[in-house]
Amino acid sequence: MYNQLNAPEESANPEGIFWFGNRFEKDIIMPFLQDLIADSNTYVCNSLWVDFTINTERGELRIKGETDPVVVDAEAQPLLPLEIKTKRSIDGLTKPNRHHKAQIHAYMRGLTKKHDYEVTDAIVLYGSRTNLDVTSFHVEFDPIFWEEVVLEWAESHTSYRLSDDLPPADPEYAWECNVCSYRHRCGQSSEPYADISPYGLLPEYTGYPQEKVRKYLEAHDGAVLTPTLAQQYPELASQHPVAKWQCVSCDAQFLWDEPDWDGDQSAPPLCPKCANNGTPAPLRSPQPDEQYQPQEADQDE
Known part of the structure; x- marks a missing residue:
């Protein structure tokens, strides 16, 4: 909500992380995928745009965004979307983060609606910013996860936004507050503030x-x-x-x-x-x- 209402950000953008993520995808992952997958029947495109609506108990919601690389067929129909993420370390990583899994589910559903056939498989790929180690996870579209996690998040967030209420400071992972650009305003710091409005x-x-x-x-x-x-x-x-x-x-x-x-x-x-x-x-x-x-x-x- 703070971000949507343009509250003043309290920290600089992590330009180094952004730069690394961009170069990691373009200079390492894209060439690797092209060498591994591309042939006369398939190739790899940089991204695809999704923009679709869904009906929920809180009304119609619109979801839009841009995917990471997607393996497509000769007719440019999506076969396998990928979500590329970087971390300081991938040691001990045994499954994709839940919010990354939710993001790729949204892309699968959006591509399904856009192309009128089921896109049911995706890859979440992680790269280490420390040593360039890579690991990946196959994600199959799960209707229960879509309904009970992704849509619930979207509905809950929309409900807070429409009522101009701040959602509770209850992140999925404890470290999220430490890297949030609004943690002082929200109350997740040593500063004497909590639940401050997004203005000023x-x-x-x-x-x-x-x-x-x-x-x-x-x-x-x-x-x-x-x-x-x-x-x-x-x-x-x-x-x-x-x-x-x-x-x-x-x-x-x-x-x-x-x-x-x-x-x-x-x-x-x-x-x-x-x-x-x-x-x-x-x-x-x-x-x-x-x-x-x-x-x-x-x-x-």
Whole structure:
């Protein structure tokens, strides 16, 4: 849901993993498959597009995506779709991950609907990013797995999305939260946040990569930079509006660079007004729902 509603991402993209996955598929797996399989009756295509709808108890759902390499016949009809994944290590891997199995089931069902004949077999292939070891698993389409796992996931996710509710932080694998771009916002970190709405920047969080902050501000009309991030990325503060500091005691507000502060998150700046009155009080960044500036309506001349 955070991703669908364009919440600001808290970490940089794993470009190295993306690059390796792309090169592994194109430079290693594709040539291997072409040498192994391609003949006068079959060949390997890079990918096929699937886009189909299914009827569920929660209404009609649409599933679309692009496969990894597919073995096809001379008429370009799909015979064997593959799902290529990379891992740091494949030691001890005895079966495909359940969400990878679900993904290839969706592709099999989509190809079946698109070509009007049953695509019932697929391969999930894993490669190690450490030593290039490879292992693969044959996956046969399982109607029970499709109904009880894949469709249940799709229905559940759609239900949360339509009601604007966050799904529970209950990942399939424990490590998933550690690599999630929204774990601080969700509450799966040491930061004092949980179930924050997808709008606005976390008040005191300074781990946002600069480029992610820039893209977020450019994509959302009325979005403003927090004072803490303005202190960290002054060049962004010169290009985008910045929210004001707010005193927790007297409700006075100050420009982001007005208080004398060294940027130490463990010691927020003090309110100059309260300090002058002999009762020092800290300043805070505005909460996410306080960060948007109202946009003026267009006026007819």
